[in-house]
Amino acid sequence: MDALIRYYDDNDPSATPSLDGTEASSPTDPAPDQSSLSSSTDDTASIPTTSIPATSNPDVSVPIHSSSSGPHSDCGGGSTRTSQRGTPPRLWSSAAAVQPLSGGIANLKPDSVLIRRPADGTTQPLDWADVLMTAELTSRTNTLELTSQVEYKALAMFDAQPNRAFSYSLSFHAGQYRLYMYDRAGGVYSRSYDLHESPLPLLRILCATAFAPASWLGMDDTFDCRLHPVITVDATQYFIIAKCFSSSVIRGRATNVWFVAKSIPAGSDPNNIFVVKDSWVNVERQLSEEQILEALKDVECVPKVKEAWTVQRDGQDDSTSLRRPAAFMSHFQRPCDHRTRRRLVLTPAGRPITHAASPLEVVTCLLDLVIAHKRIWLLGILHRDISINNAMMYEEVLPDGTVRVRGLLVDFDYATKVDGSNCTVGPGDRTGTLPFMAVELLRAVNNKPVKHTVAHDLESFVYLLCWIVTFFAGPESRLRKDSTKLAIEGWYTGNDLLAIANNKEGCMASASHLEGITSYYRVLSACVGMLSELLRSQLYAQRLAHGPALNYFVGSK
Numbered sequence: 001m002d003a004l005i006r007y008y009d010d011n012d013p014s015a016t017p018s019l020d021g022t023e024a025s026s027p028t029d030p031a032p033d034q035s036s037l038s039s040s041t042d043d044t045a046s047i048p049t050t051s052i053p054a055t056s057n058p059d060v061s062v063p064i065h066s067s068s069s070g071p072h073s074d075c076g077g078g079s080t081r082t083s084q085r086g087t088p089p090r091l092w093s094s095a096a097a098v099q100p101l102s103g104g105i106a107n108l109k110p111d112s113v114l115i116r117r118p119a120d121g122t123t124q125p126l127d128w129a130d131v132l133m134t135a136e137l138t139s140r141t142n143t144l145e146l147t148s149q150v151e152y153k154a155l156a157m158f159d160a161q162p163n164r165a166f167s168y169s170l171s172f173h174a175g176q177y178r179l180y181m182y183d184r185a186g187g188v189y190s191r192s193y194d195l196h197e198s199p200l201p202l203l204r205i206l207c208a209t210a211f212a213p214a215s216w217l218g219m220d221d222t223f224d225c226r227l228h229p230v231i232t233v234d235a236t237q238y239f240i241i242a243k244c245f246s247s248s249v250i251r252g253r254a255t256n257v258w259f260v261a262k263s264i265p266a267g268s269d270p271n272n273i274f275v276v277k278d279s280w281v282n283v284e285r286q287l288s289e290e291q292i293l294e295a296l297k298d299v300e301c302v303p304k305v306k307e308a309w310t311v312q313r314d315g316q317d318d319s320t321s322l323r324r325p326a327a328f329m330s331h332f333q334r335p336c337d338h339r340t341r342r343r344l345v346l347t348p349a350g351r352p353i354t355h356a357a358s359p360l361e362v363v364t365c366l367l368d369l370v371i372a373h374k375r376i377w378l379l380g381i382l383h384r385d386i387s388i389n390n391a392m393m394y395e396e397v398l399p400d401g402t403v404r405v406r407g408l409l410v411d412f413d414y415a416t417k418v419d420g421s422n423c424t425v426g427p428g429d430r431t432g433t434l435p436f437m438a439v440e441l442l443r444a445v446n447n448k449p450v451k452h453t454v455a456h457d458l459e460s461f462v463y464l465l466c467w468i469v470t471f472f473a474g475p476e477s478r479l480r481k482d483s484t485k486l487a488i489e490g491w492y493t494g495n496d497l498l499a500i501a502n503n504k505e506g507c508m509a510s511a512s513h514l515e516g517i518t519s520y521y522r523v524l525s526a527c528v529g530m531l532s533e534l535l536r537s538q539l540y541a542q543r544l545a546h547g548p549a550l551n552y553f554v555g556s557k
Helices: 049-055 144-160 199-211 289-295 359-378 439-444 454-471 487-491 497-510 512-516 519-543
Strands: 090-093 112-116 131-138 167-173 176-183 186-189 230-233 236-246 256-261 273-282 304-310 339-347 391-397 403-409 472-474
Touching: 090 199, 131 144, 144 167, 144 176, 144 186, 230 273, 230 339, 236 273, 289 304, 289 339, 359 391, 359 403, 359 454, 359 519, 439 454, 439 497, 454 472, 454 487, 454 512, 454 519, 472 519, 487 497, 487 512, 497 512, 497 519, 512 519
Parallel strands: 131 167
Antiparallel strands: 090 112, 112 131, 167 176, 176 186, 230 236, 236 256, 256 273, 273 339, 304 339, 391 403
């Protein structure tokens, strides 16, 4: 497919439009602006914050979409079969243009979709998990809006298909067509070609998509969605029990976390149940999460790496550079992400801290997290992303057979060395999850650079406790059901980071957030109020350039 289109550059006369070359350059039309889906690089912060409490519940089994599952499904590699008379195994359907597909992020209606040919002869696509490729049609000549529509449909495919590594899409506008490719480094597209003057390349594309192996269309052979979903890590296959977490982005780490078992039924044996973290890591990062966890292997309440593996595609590391060769990237004025797909098998398998049986258990687990965070800091590592999704709990079996609940601090993707050069946050940077980011760091995004310190992480712990006591109303992650206007809604509403910072500081100054504490967590009101008062002192000290009020005392317990 990549060899079909030669990307066009107005400023490069040598890049003459051709469909059988391989030279590549920036697209003719201006690229989507920075707010587009394909330019979102912060996975954690890109999650709709209104769904954070709900999406952090691993016991609510999130189904792996596999409505096409069967002996010949394209999910997870599928079959490249052809009938005895040469009938292609796939077909294009426009049925979804009338009725939105299920299983998507919104009621999206793609104009046409490529699906596996149903065994019963019907042409109605069932679910976004069935879609292998999309096509959009318009009579308008402006392609910017069309590109945005294509991006949303591509995001729907990525969301519904955890076994997808990249995707292709087509667009038709004012008698012309264009080919798009999206992966975890963003999106690229060809120049526009005239349907009447260049019909042969379109015919090649249609033939390739109809007969090519599903892996050529972006599916991952190491993730099998058929029957009972199975994910492969090196030579080991793990049965997926449920989804723990997923990020809804195209460009970025695109992290998916799964509860898995080596054998089923899973049972409750901790030696059989693990967590698999699947993400696209930036190869330019100084320290990988695997390296950090290895350095922290003796620290309690931190996950341990059981196995690590780089996903393979055709005998090579599965990387965005496979679809962006050096000759291609040399035509772009701005650098592009170079991401490789990694899988970590982690133990123990934790649950969200909001699953705790009582407010006391929540506080106990939070103390475990703070103690673990301090020990990590003393070893020269700073976590930098304290948030609701990274605060977990697990059951520890003691030598005498008794069980106690412990906190578990996860996700070291943003972690770095305390004295590292990449500790500084400046204009355009963003580390952490929006509702839990420290006020000073929020202001630094549009202001002068600020070094991310341990005090900022401790500030995030206070926001984490405020979030729990406000949005949760009982054990097992039970959410509040009333529609009361909450003061902390301003911590995640809108894109004005300075306004969010001011709202947080205002809450700490007025204690207005204390009014939103649910009756279940009312017993912690004094604790939350005391920490808020301490944080208010820190924010005031920052304004006066004094030392932080929140900090660790070396030698203390």
